[in-house]
Amino acid sequence: MTSLVARRRIVDVASKILMGAATAIGVFFLFWIIWTTAVNGISGMHWDLFTKDTPPPGINGYGLRNAFVGSLILLSLSMLIGVPIGVMGGTWLAEYGFHSRIANIVRFLNDIMLSAPSIEIGLFAYAIVVAPMGHFSAFAGSVALSVLMIPIIVRTTDEMLSLVGGDMREAAIALGAPKWVVITKVTWKAARPGILTGILIGLARITGETAPLLFTALNNQFFSADLFHPMANIPVVIFQFALSPYANWQQMAWAAAFITVMFVLVLSLVARWFLGRVQVPK
């Protein structure tokens, strides 16, 4: 009997140690990645990164201005396409579809899209925008990125609107407000921190996306704000510069990676802050 107790205790202690170790491994890699990105990124920081365009191969110098501007344009355009579609889709699910069969099918399809590899979405945007137009373009890149963020926004909007209590809706309806006014003035307002969380998470997800841009926006060595031509952007610049033999290019890749990671981490923290303000019904 005592040996059985001893054995069980040993298994228990050993498993606790192993699980603690597993957690330590995960946390260790997080710090290792962030640490090296920060060290290399900060040492690669240079004022010219923000004021000059990317230098040609083999030429000394720094500059990422065209890529920063390109990424900002791409992200803004993706939000312009993705946010309205995502919020309206989520609103339909929560306010019109409820738990009907069709709404559950939409939720299911949306959940499958939620975990779609970004490279598939890139090929999709290539097939519907780049191939018919005949050349790569920033617009195609934004289509790809918006398709990636829509499922995230649909899902969070749906969940957050469902959290809004029925009493508020009923009060508004009792005042004679039509349904769309109830939704825009009452439920959206009540769910605002939650919906904003979804939008921020969506934005964080697409910020560092590289694979879909390889098939769509590609890259541009020069400054361009033309939506219908290839546009420089940070992720593809990191990809090309990291694999290059030039020291200054590799340094710029680290600096760009560091800025991207910081941007995404700040977005995630702000999203979490908004999420903390979501009022869960009692």
Added chain:
Amino acid sequence: MNGSDAAVRTEMGPVSEEPKSLGRTWRLSGDFFFHKAAVLGAFIAAAALFATVIAIAYDSRLSIQTFGIWKFLKSSDWDPVTQTFGSFPFIVGTLVSSTIAMVLGVPISFGIAVFIAEIAPAWIKRPVAGAIELLAAIPSIVYGLWGLLVFAPVFAKAEPWINNNIGAIPGIGLLFQGPPMGIGMLTAGIVLAIMVLPYISSIMRDVFMVVPSSLRESAYAMGATTWEVAWDIILPYTRSAVIGGIFLGLGRALGETMAVTFVIGNSNVLSTSLLMPGASIPSVLANEFTEATTPLYVSSLIYLGLILIAVTLVVRFLAVLLIRRLGRKEGAKT
């Protein structure tokens, strides 16, 4: 009119008793357009999946016509010069790197989930859970950059040891022989394992938390240890969702592009050793797509993408289905 709105209105009295004014038509048309916009949003969200599959299948038609299905799947020739294309090495590369990721990532994810849900004291729970979730926030290109420039050189130092020890074992030793380059199939698998940790462990943790405390506490009351509660009570109760979480991670690993492209070594020739370079479907797409010059070349690359979609779609379908099953079980009880 549908749903609760209609129900509430009829309770309040017939709608027709409202005064007929300009405001009323304006309100109704507002309702009409808002509803249509919402329907459109939901339709786009739902149709995107089908549109993706159809568009990619359509763009790979040239390659499908040229090589057929079976021949493309089993052929190892990938030669842009002679315009012959086959997908076998890339399919194997995708499956092997993802398998390594699962073998390493699933036990670690399980450990993390149990640690957070059952073992960790409250004050450590939140920061640790947050840190693991941050792993998912790091863009895959950064994993690639770190994998190639930081992890690979370190790993190259460990490879001679792997060669001498694991490589010496008859049988599986064959998988672990090769020059210490730091990059290759095994490196890709390790980086993928780190990347899937947050996805698998957060699903596991979430479902572990919904296990009714009556189950858990009755086991503890019977004198069960933490490990016995985790393995014999919590895991069986959440099994379907746990498998779903694993499939979700597998779907991520199969389709991961940038990180793999950086560290897999990009060789189109199959090798028996995991220490040797290889290629996966996403990595060959990322590497060769912009260089593809002929329509058949482009179409063959998209055909590879179609195969990837077919595989990941099945995996994701099962993942979502399995994760939802636990939710339904919960819903039925309350």
